[in-house]
Amino acid sequence: MQVKLQDIKLTYEKHHNIFERLNCTFNDGELVALLGPSGSGKTTMLNLIAGLLTPTTGKILFNESDVTKQDVRARNIGMVFQDYALYPHLSVLDNIAFPFKMAHVKKSARRKQAQKLAKLVHVETQLAKLPRELSGGQQQRVAIARALAKDPAILLLDEPLSNLDATLRIELRDEIRRIQQTTGVTTVFVTHDQSDALQIADKIIVLANGQIQQIGTGTELYHHPHNLFVAQFVGTPKINLIPIAEFKPYITPTIPDDILVKATTIGIRSEAVSLNSIEQPVIAKIPAIIEKQNQFGREIRTHICFQTSQLISTAISETTASSQAISVYVLAKGCYLFNRDGECIWAGDEHD
Ligand SMILES: Nc1ncnc2c1ncn2[C@@H]1O[C@H](COP(=O)(O)OP(=O)(O)OP(=O)(O)O)[C@@H](O)[C@H]1O
Incomplete structure (x- = not known):
């Protein structure tokens, strides 16, 4: 029926x-x-x-x-x-x-x-x-x-x-x-x-x-x-959200200016925060501090501090020392830009 x-x-x-x-x-x-x-x-x-x-x-x-x-x-x-x-x-x-x-x-x-x-x-x-x-x-x-x-x-x-x-x-x-x-x-x-x-x-x-x-x-x-809403509601761990103003200075010239100007928030899936970028498109390299790592079932969750934001990565292996100032890559696949109404206006994997 x-x-x-x-x-x-x-x-x-x-x-x-x-x-x-x-x-x-x-x-x-x-x-x-x-x-x-x-x-x-x-x-x-x-x-x-x-x-x-x-x-x-x-x-x-x-x-x-x-x-x-x-x-x-x-x-x-x-x-x-x-x-x-x-x-x-x-x-x-x-x-x-x-x-x-x-x-x-x-x-x-x-x-x-x-x-x-x-x-x-x-x-x-x-x-x-x-x-x-x-x-x-x-x-x-x-x-x-x-x-x-x-x-x-x-x-x-x-x-x-x-x-x-x-x-x-x-x-x-x-x-x-x-x-x-x-x-x-x-x-x-x-x-x-x-x-x-x-x-x-x-x-x-x-x-x-x-x-x-x-x-x-x-x-x-x-x-x-x-x-x-959907980006936040679906997915575990929750998608990382960063105000675009904090993130903008680190963005490589991959995102068109007319899109960037409308964006207020960037959403980054935990698997898109990585220590290396081998053969994968990257949208930014950001300075970060690793705070702690937890084993969560089969997954390792790395808690990272970037400016005023706390990020979670599931793409960093357990050998990384904590309290370290490092640089992390933000991969294009798994990144989304949202405007002030919360609409998704750009998705990284559509623009490889
Ligand atoms: N008999 C009613 N009179 C007035 N408002 C109602 C009535 N029943 C539900 N609502 C309102 O309708 C909205 C949706 O309620 P509904 O029960 O469908 O939500 P739900 O998604 O099933 O929530 P939950 O997961 O808590 O059961 C709520 O704002 C609720 O307060």
Whole structure:
């Protein structure tokens, strides 16, 4: 099922427009992540798709047919929430079979179908248990199976991993991807965690303040951010930001003056701060002081002081002595210039 949001405006109160003019498309069979900070409008967007909210103006189309005025029951949506929302007094099997019961499917048939779904989400050995006898991850699997029991046109997942510990989180998000690919159901996955979005989504919609900042794959968002918000929100460690006035004296004549004059901030990815520049285009050589180095998983993070800015490099090896005044190269690939409105006006890898 393809879902289109067309010129959506949503006003909660007279003076509070959550969305002004929202436009986006969720293609059939895609897993799309809605990524954004708290209050950016992720759940509101999900509720609009579900039919739990009606837009003030604009249209919602399912496969080109207008469902804007349809309520949640008519839309055939499967929903999974952060807190699982299972029926506590029903067994795992009965929880999964519940939508079949509502659809008046006969008992033996609904047990069979529920068992099949339990197998899909890997809880087939837990069928007689009550939800409270399951781990958080298992409960969420049951919630996903129950949502799929409706054979939904669209599956909406609202922060489904938030209550899980880090290991379970990674395991279940891979499972969600597997289940989604097996069923082929168009899925919208709300998260404020970039690693969830980057790991499993076909496409990511970055939201902030009720506005779509950018739509793209994880790679596109990381390498070609449209604005400062996306550049800062996507990527670990965070992109280094330096006021252009501090950086300008060191820039080699690689960036056209008409661009430079409009720039207020330069963003530099950690991998673009290097001690050497072998065969790679460089935009500046800057004086710096190495403050400390930390091992961060497989990565070494070097903290560098440049004028009033603190930078992080992940391209400097651990042999470097600290508290040293040195020169570091800033490589073109991984550098971005932003104007005063935060728009990206120059990207280093497009100008090699
Ligand atoms: N019923 C409501 N009445 C008025 N404003 C609301 C209502 N529900 C949400 N909002 C506002 O809409 C905006 C978006 O909220 P929403 O819950 O969609 O954000 P979110 O991105 O899902 O945040 P979180 O990650 O914290 O759940 C917020 O500014 C919120 O205060």
